[in-house]
Amino acid sequence: MKSSLVCVSDYEAEAHKSLPRNALDYYRSGAMQETTLHENKEAISRWYIRPRFLRDMSIRSLATTILGHRVKVPYGIAPTAMQRMAHPDGEVANARAAGRIGTAFTLSTIATASVEEIAEHASDTLRFFQLYIFKDREVTANLVHRAEAAGFSALVLTVDAPHFGIRRADIRNKFALPPNLRMANFQTDDEKSSLLNTSAGGSGITEYVKSLFDPSLSWDDVAWLTRITKMPIVLKGILTAEDAILGIEAGAAGIWVSNHGARQIDGVPPTIEALPEVVKAVKGQCEVYIDGGFSQGNDIFKALALGAQMVFLGRPMLWGLACGGEEGAYSVLDILKTELDSVMALSGCATIKDITKEMVIRKEYYARL
Template sequence: MPNKSKPMGLQTLSSWATSSVEEVASTGPGIRFFQLYVYKNRNVVAQLVKRAERAGFKAIALTVDTPRLGRREADIKNRFTLPPFLTLKNFEGLDLGKMDEANDSGLASYVAGQIDRSLSWKDVQWLQTITSLPILVKGVLTAEDARIAVQVGAAGIIVSNHGARQLDYVPATIRALEEVVKGAQGRVPVFLDGGVRRGTDVFKALALGASGIFIGRPVVFSLAADGEAGVRNVLQMLREEFELTMALSGCRNLGEITRGHIFTDWDASPSHPTAKL
């Protein structure tokens, strides 16, 4: 039977959240990472990182795939902006907490005005000079970038395509995962972010070398549907589906999940054209 030990859970809070790092930390103990967007004003970045550190956050997830915001056509059509009763709470005292209305997307205009497009690998090393927190690079999809991330001192890699909202035709995270794991060569943990909807997805990610997975939309949808109870329910569903997948695959613990449990569309024979467990 699958190992019943309690899994490690954590939360990643975006720089652009409508609750501040201090507010989230005040809700009680937990493992929390801070997802960082690098602003043109590096003093702002330094302040954010220090606040996250003081609030007990355990790592910085540096977002590296958003020098510009992708063409989000729904946002353009709806002229998306935050409603007046919400602000980007981490920036309220810096006069950067409001998102102005625009002719297309208020978020796109905000990003264009504030985010540093010149972000480079040197900035991973710069962050290491202002914080003792480990830096995870979020948005890696290739072995080449994985190798560079390790070389510049990243403590971990998050395979992410930003919910496929940044670049059309970008590969699915599960497709990119194995290449990134091979590029990291076991020197840092590699996590999968995005595309996880069932416990079988978790199993496949671990089989392809992920150290863990992050989920986003299922939590948001369940929160909207039923609040905290909805989130607890969706996490329990994922856990139960994952344990059932382990049991039916003959895995008694996480260490027994291997690449041999799956085959994929990129190594399948003509008679097996799709990925399967």
Template sequence: MSREGQPAFSAPVNVEDVERIAAARLPRAALDYYRSGAGEEYTLRNNREAFRRLRIRPRVLRDVSIRDLSTVALGKRVAVPFGIAPTAMHCMAHPDGEVASARAAEKIGAVFILSTLSTRSLEEVAEAAPKATKWFQLYIYKNRNITEDLVRRAERLGYKALVLTVDAPLFGIRWADARNKFHLPPHLKLANFTGPAEADGVRERTTKGSQLQAYVTDLFDQTLTWDALTWLKSITKLPIILKGILTKEDVEEAINHNVAGVMVSNHGARQVDGFPATIEALPEIVKAVCGRCEVFMDGGVTQGTDVFKALALGAKMVFIGRPVLWGLAYDGEEGAKTVLEIIRHEFDFTLALTGCSSIAGIEKEMVVPASFYSLL
């Protein structure tokens, strides 16, 4: 028994349990980097709270004895309608880092997106999880040769898509990172690079504030316009997904450039405090896309019911970021797999208890705002 007279904590049963364990194990600077958002973190909280403001309208007396959780994304069938979002520097959570995360995704049958700012390389991840469906998240550097090299390597190694982040000409103001003077620990590097400015540059770059913010300010191309997408399409045949879309106006630009998909994302609420929660923005984007490309979403997804709600509102697939990092800190590859298994289990039960035997059975009318039930 614990000191409070409650049963001692054992194996985690939900993502919140895993996060609690991770918070107790991670060094303070790494924990703050992973969990923080921009400004007062209203948008960070709202990413979660907006899901809670949605209600599920279940159907009954339907045969749900056999359930199929699979979906098709970019023409490839995958086992579950969720994947691992691109998040930086997994090795701060566990030495195996992105290799462990990719292996966990492979075992579950989930899509894995590797970040440009990863602490294990494109090559290491491809070798470790050869059967996983892998996409590569891309930033465009001022030195376009660096970006082109990343694209060529991703193609050669069998990554199936490029996820171009379009909401980060700069990184947002994150107070925790500024207080901690966040930097990459000395035993780690950004593994996709050989040049010291790119590989080791997230430390000793400035005398105050976040070293990562200084890195991005120095190296990322802030002059980018839609012409950059034209350039990117000229050097690759991989399908391109634009990550960071929050408005219907940008959807039209994306469609005009023939992208394969858009990802509704507010960068984990880490850019501007006051952006909408991604689940709030999703219906506008789905309506604007009108079936012309695929729609994905990340931000605030921690439960199987969140997956269900996002799919009902029109997402093809959702992506999970911080929970996977908590899983790594909890138990490496097994911990990351535990998180994915928890969400799969919850989603499976949600399907059954709403009368759906597959994703095709999820109807838009099954998810409504809480105000739908207001008594007037």
């Protein structure tokens, strides 16, 4: 990789130079006027780290566990759709990079690589499958069973997308998947996947979602999923204590605090603000994860301090991919590892368990003193 790329924002700037507009806008944008998109990051900076010193930092470890699996770093890859627009190796490259650093990769339902392809090319990677529920429940059940057969270790049900948010850039661009790419988890003819390669006037993704995804999704569907799969179920997109509690009652093994990278509702809380409420409500009954705006090791540190078990990365992995396929993706993960290790060493945390809530404080605290 170019030696001038030393942090995630360097990768982002570089990806902005090389990606075609259709893909760049799809990856970059948030819903409507993108207030939440900016706030996800800004809110992380409202937390300060309270370093402790003189605590023997000679031996350190970033290892932790997720759903009983040991991972070498406390962050993983969030599902993002259609990664082959960023690089010909797409999801395969990201999955392999996750395996190399020793963490989990989540494959989107609307990926440009299939569950079987990922299993074949990233057999050593801890793999999660992100599910969108289709109106046709047989299509949905079939996907779940294929993921299970392909050795995926968890099902991540996205709850925040009964339909897709309004992304103005995609409407302006009449976003469509380039004709050489396809929704790899489906057969083009029988499951309308080619709908995404066209646009009837607005965003092609919105039209695809409207025609195939089920807006009647409810808690009954979560119960149905627990009956049809042995994979643990993680609910992705939770932003309130109320839904976190319902999730636990429905049998979720994990609650993933997310606002879908600010792509659904403009005006929801930044995820780091929603995290403490969810952690409090969950009371340790299941694991809690988070994503949204994390692009530095210090950011990850703050979420761990506030009670997240793992932090997931969406766009940073697309920027890495765009800059150099698997190597670019790996570099992004590796930069975050160096940064997280550094902030741990500098703040007196030799292990992930040492990153407790006393390690962070809100900015306003200092104004009140």
